[in-house]
Amino acid sequence: MNEMKSFTRRRFMMATGSAVAILGSRATLAQRLRIDPNEFQPVPIAIPNFVGGAPSDGDVGVGVTQVITNNLKRSGLFAPIDQAAYIDKVVNIDAVPQFNNWKSINAQALVTGRMTRQGDGRLKAEFRLWDVATGQPLAGQQYFTQPENWRRIAHIISDQIYERLTGEKGYFDSRVVFVDETGSKERRVKRLALMDQDGANVRYLTRGSDLVITPRFSPSTQEITYMEFGQGEPRVYLLNVETGQREIVGNFPGMTFSPRFSPDGQRVIMSLQQGGNSNLFVMDLRSKSTTRLTDTPAIDTSPSYSPDGSYITFESDRGGKPQIYVMPAAGGQAQRISFGEGTYSTPVWSPRGDYIAFTKQGGGQFSIGIIKPDGSGERILTSGFHNEGPTFAPNGRVVMFFRDLGPGPNLFTVDISGRFEQRQPTPGYASDPAWSPLLS
Amino acid sequence: MKVKVDKTVVASIVLHVLVLGWGLFTFSTKAFVMPEEDTVPVDVISADQLAKVTAGMRSGKKENPKPLVEKVAEAKPPQDDIMGKIDKTPVVTETAPPPQPKPVEKPVEKKPDPPKPVAKSEPKPEPKQVEKKPDMTDPIAEALKKEEKKPPPKPQAATPPKPQKPKERVFDEAKIAALLDKRDPAHQAVTGDTLNSNAALGTSKGKAEAIVATWRGAFAAAVRRCFNFPYNGLNADKFEADIDIYLRPDGTLASQPTIVAVRGPSESIGKAMAENAARAVVQCQAYSFLPKEQYETWKYIGMTFSLKDML
Known part of the structure; x- marks a missing residue:
């Protein structure tokens, strides 16, 4: 029996071996010489x-x-x-x-x-x-x-x-709007400022008498939407960078937050706080008509359109902790895409559509990361004491964010491979960056 | 009766299950045991190619009829020899410095054994070889050239080595004996040198593919040295470019590289990558280290460039 078994096994192995050898030799004939690159060097x-x-x-x-x-x-x-x-x-x-x-x-x-x-x-x-x-x-x-x-x-x-x-579009002919911060921590003056992506040609867009946050560039026009805390409740404003013209967006009962343009620049999506919860609304800038997109007892905020305008990603705590969701632009069933440890916030869709950048909080650290719209391929680009507010370069290959190590925030850029991180030159402390589309 | 029959059937089933299960288990554990160290690409070569490789080695050492086991054991001369050889292949130049200590240690142990008198006779021939080698691309190829020159009747480079091999096997006893005499010293010298250099290559930087005995490994390493594509996107493993080249016998390009196919999620990136790869092939020529007697095998080379492992 043993002999039989060993014989059978030997025969089996021989047969297998010869088959592999034949396959191997055939594969070699057809095989092209593979050239994989060395580790990347600039x-x-x-x-x-x-x-x-x-x-x-x-x-x-x-x-x-x-x-x-x-x-x-x-x-x-x-x-x-x-x-x-x-x-x-x-x-x-x-x-x-x-x-x-x-x-x-x-x-x-x-x-x-x-x-x-x-x-x-x-x-x-x-x-x-x-x-x-x-x-x-x-x-x-x-x-x-x-x-x-x-x-x-x-x-x-x-x-x-x-x-x-x-082989990719560039991003150098673009600008960045950000919140310039001066003065002591207790009496911080926050002004809206605009600069070239390399830090040159800084222009101040507001005087600093009122607090401004979350400026966002229109993907198609030279317009900015932002939130300003005036005398009354905070409001969402629209500002034309070229003309300086400014208008209030909508007039809602309650506070409006985190405004962002649609890809065609014709609508502004934002969250509206009513009572203990907030929901997403979209407003047509021409007709001024508003549409409610979510109706939940949770806090839905930080909406961002996909570049083709067909989907919206946003942050919601409907599952308990703040996580990232994706839903059709017209509203409807939202699908959760973030499932990692900790909480996820401020999702922003890449202009290329391939990734969504986010801020992740967990383990005593704030991280900037990217994730594919289907929830796969999560990748942390940078982690540290405090990182926040990612915004994509027009080609979707670089992410700018702000980092506060204590005395005040500064802007940083990191490419989506996470390899090259560097400080963005600004005149002083700076936060809330938002990258413009290409100017040309 | 029925009960007995059932027992045997059950017993045989149990045995079969045990044997099959054992087989599956042992095979599967063996599969899992595979270490995750850097892979060693192995080129499957035909018997003909193997014969050519060994033939080249043999003839290469014919130049040094004197070196024997004693000589291999010596300390300094072999080091110089190794360095000289290593410098010639492009990838090896990067990996050469770290492994130096290892070859040094081994000779140090052996030093006490061979006394000085032996050293006097050896260093003289070897430095001369080292000087000559930089001029010529490969000692083996050099030796082969000499061999080719000896039988002048056949001018073609590719054909002479083939007829030689059958001759070696068919020769008379006396001639075989003569060949055997040549083989012995050559074999010892070859193993001594090759083992040292291979050991250094394998451990220094993990570029294990450089050990591959065929020209393919050396060629891939040479092209890779010039291939550097500026890509910071993801999905790098999905981009591939097929490029064909035709080479002259001296290792230079006979024509511009042809981009045969480009694969990847972005056409513009794939195209830029393919162009970059084609330029890299041009930039890194001439590939003069390719064995001339195997010209027919590398006259045309089809390559697939990828961005795998770039990130």
Whole structure:
């Protein structure tokens, strides 16, 4: 019996082994050589100073180069090479670069450019993006603008480079609205402020006499909605950034909270507190008609539309603790998507639609994370003593939030892989950031 | 009667269940035992390819007829030799520094055994080899070239090695004896060197695939060195790009890489990745380390680039 068994088993194994061998050899014939990348390293890129069309244009050229360099570096995906290492200090945009000089400093990509002031007073900006290995031109554009807009031109060129090399839309030509905080902790003055995404061109939108919180950018227009605590109850306001025009949104009995635009910018969704609970309402900005979306004895708040406008994510404590829910934009059955330890709040849908960012509280820590709209793929990007208020960059690849380590809050950015976290430059303490859509 | 029959049937069923259950259990536990250490990609090669590899090794050591077991045991000369070889393959250059201590320790133990007189005779030939090696891409390939040159009647590079092997097997007894004489010293030297370098590679950085005896591992490592795609999104494991290349015998590209297919949730990202990969292949040429006698096997290389493990 034993012999029989062992024989059978041996035969079985031999048969199996030969079958595997045959399969293996066939697989090898058809197999392509797999190349998986090494651990990610920022891509080295060379950006020599843009030359000036005339000697007086040299300063603008240097400024544009610095803005582009700073943008690409802050993205975490690129490592601009120090200009001191360049063999060619000045690069003529009209000639094909000496690629060997750029290969020798390990540059993978090269950006050349020129700024020229035109006869009509406008500024002409030209740039070319080269692949150093193959010597192929990858992109090239020219722009005309008013001289004071040179920073925007630099942001637009940065977006072009980013898009060409990564295959994703850029986010540099965008702005951030936030709450600027000054003064002592007891007498904190909070003003609404606007800045470029790199921290430049800060403008104050309110005077600071009234407390403002939760500013939100319209995804399609240069409008902001925010909440202001005036003399009476807090109200939701609408502010046009360009004209400064301001209006109150709706006139409800009770307090309105956490307003946010619909993707088309035509409606504002918010939560309205009545008694001990709050529910979600949407208001059409043209007709001023309001629609109730939820009717529960729980606290439903922080609503945010999906980019196609068909769904809403919001925070609710209907299950006991605050968690994130998703429901159709017209109201209806809400589905809970967060099931981790602790509480989840301030959900915000990525402009790309692939993720929802949130603030998670638990274990004595505040974390910023992302989760897919179906509740899978939860990923914590950063954790700490106090992190709050995530907002997505227009391309949905970077999240800005604020962190308060004690003396006052500051803004930070982190990419959605969680690898590159850095402080966002602001004039003083800052909180409640909201990223604008791309300006162009 | 019926009761007896039932017993045997029951007994046989129980036995079968036990045996099958035992089999399942043991096999399944063996499967679970699989350690989660970094995987060693193993290329299944044909008997023909294996023969070529071994042939190359043998001929490579023909250059050093003198090195014997005693020489392998020596301390300093083998180290230089190892370093020289390691520097040639791209990936190995990264991994080479850490493993140094290990080879050093082993020779130190052996030092007392071989006295100085032996050292005097050896260092002289070996430094010369080290100087020569940087010029030539591969000592084995070099040796093969020499072999090819000896039989001039056949000018083609690919054909000569094949006829040689059957000849070795068919030869007369006297000739076989001569071959055996050559094999012995070569075999010892080869194992000594190879074991050292492999041990260093395997432990230093976990790049175990570099040990793979075929050119595929070395080629993949060389291309990987230049492939760096700026991607900070998720779903990195879903992006793939198939790229075909045709190579000249000197290891340079015969034409621009062809992007055959791109897969992934975003077309624009996939395209950018494929272009990036194609540029990486161009950037990292020439692949002169590819064994020339196997040119037919790497004249065309189909590759699949992925972003797996990038995050």
